[in-house]
């Protein structure tokens with residue numbers, strides 16, 4: 694369970710401190726939680742708080758009772774993060790080497806690590822691409838590989854920040870189907886309202902606040918009304 698208690702994100706800027714997230718209190722227990730809202734509203738900031746990529750300036754963020762501030766390493770082990778751009782995550786020349794690298798902490802034996810990496814690639818549908826150059830993969834395959842690298846570490850929660858934004862319809866479907874097929878809790882930041890509708894609970898973020906929190910259809914209606922009010 695992830696809990697935010699009056700968590701606030703503030704950054705310094707040349708003109709003084711800027712609040713990226715107003716004090717926010719949430720308990721995130723549902724299997725699939727969507728986060729929607731306009732560009733620049735604070736969705737990524739909220740997502741990054743959940744695994745300590747952003748730290749609260751005030752308030753607390755707890756993952757299974759562990760504080761992101763003081764137990765950052767353990768929190769990051771429990772909460773995996775998938776970025777919009779898979780290239781931000783893929784550092785090795787081939788998929789097999791990349792997933793093997795993700796396993797370096799959890800699997801000490803080298804041969805066993807490779808075997809497990811092949812299993813992970815197989816499970817995500819990339820076993821036939823295991824040894825090709827990463828740069829030759831399609832955008833969808835790269836995003837699946839980034840997800841495989843995260844899943845290899847066996848997190849309890851997967852936070853994905855607009856993981857399908859760069860993908861075409863077919864790749865969006867395949868990445869989304871993997872994400873929604875996970876046994877792990879999923880927190881999905883997305884501009885794709887069809888994906889948001891598949892979530893059990895959806896947060897709408899606007900101007901650095903969570904302005905709606907509830908069932909997906911109601912959240913999408915709320916977001917549409919906000920957009921209409923802006924025109």
Ligand SMILES: Nc1ncnc2c1ncn2[C@@H]1O[C@H](COP(=O)(O)OP(=O)(O)OP(=O)(O)O)[C@@H](O)[C@H]1O
Nearest residue numbers: 704706711713730731732733734735736737738739
């Ligand atoms: N380090 C920073 N310093 C100053 N402002 C920042 C910083 N990081 C983010 N911001 C600003 O905070 C606001 C919220 O950013 P965030 O990335 O959380 O938005 P978002 O809702 O995820 O947007 P998008 O849908 O465009 O990805 C934006 O106006 C952004 O420019």
